[in-house]
Amino acid sequence: MDNKEVVKQNQLAWDKKVVNNTPWSIPVTKEEIENAKKGIFNIKLTAHKNVPRSWFPQDLNKKRILCLASGGGQQGPILAATGAIVTVFDISMNQLKQDEKVSKENNLMISTVQGDMTHLHCFKNNYFDLVFCPVSVTYIPDVLPVFKECYRVLKTGGNFLFGSANPLIYLFENKKYDKGVFEVANKLPFNSLDELNEEEKMNFLNNKEAIEYSHTLEDLIGGQTSVGFAINGFYEDVDNDKICKYSAKYFATKAVKTK
Structure with missing residues (x-):
């Protein structure tokens, strides 16, 4: 499939996920919004751990923030409630509608x-103070264009907060994986x-399933440094998946545009 076909497939898939109430599409509560207005908030790049407060500017008021591939009525509204000027960019209109709904309800x-997160041409150079990108590059074939674009749209000294799945989860045969049996069957990178x-491919596509890509750690971490970012924060995370008894399933990085 070419990139346009992948984008269309995953747009349909994420619109469907929202209808099916995927956890990444459930909006935050009014209580969380009110707490964020007081400067108290928790926000996630990955499944479970909250992003350290130190990864954000101490004063978020009037900071320009891009929530990249981050629709769903979660991170964007929390950051907007702190006083930040927030733009939510997402492939799925249903995900964006969640943000619009929360925004309207909470003023x-x-x-x-x-x-498409690989094409941010609608934004000017050196415009945002922070780009927030939770686990989402797993739905695109090539991560380097994302890192290049994020670097371009950030101001010097701006931060790029990024979450990703650990590529190792894609090593294992999918049906057995879901049963907690981890049999190495796939070569990385994988989709x-x-x-x-x-x-099976025809059924997968017709059922509007999302195509996932594993990438490599060299691309996911080295790709950031190759475009000019300096990584100065890192943590790993888990969820309820059985693989997490053996290894972390996610990681997050904080990087800064140095010049």
């Missing part, structure tokens, strides 16, 4: 833009269509 100022025959 928040949030801009929403639908688009969801690699282990399917033609009939």
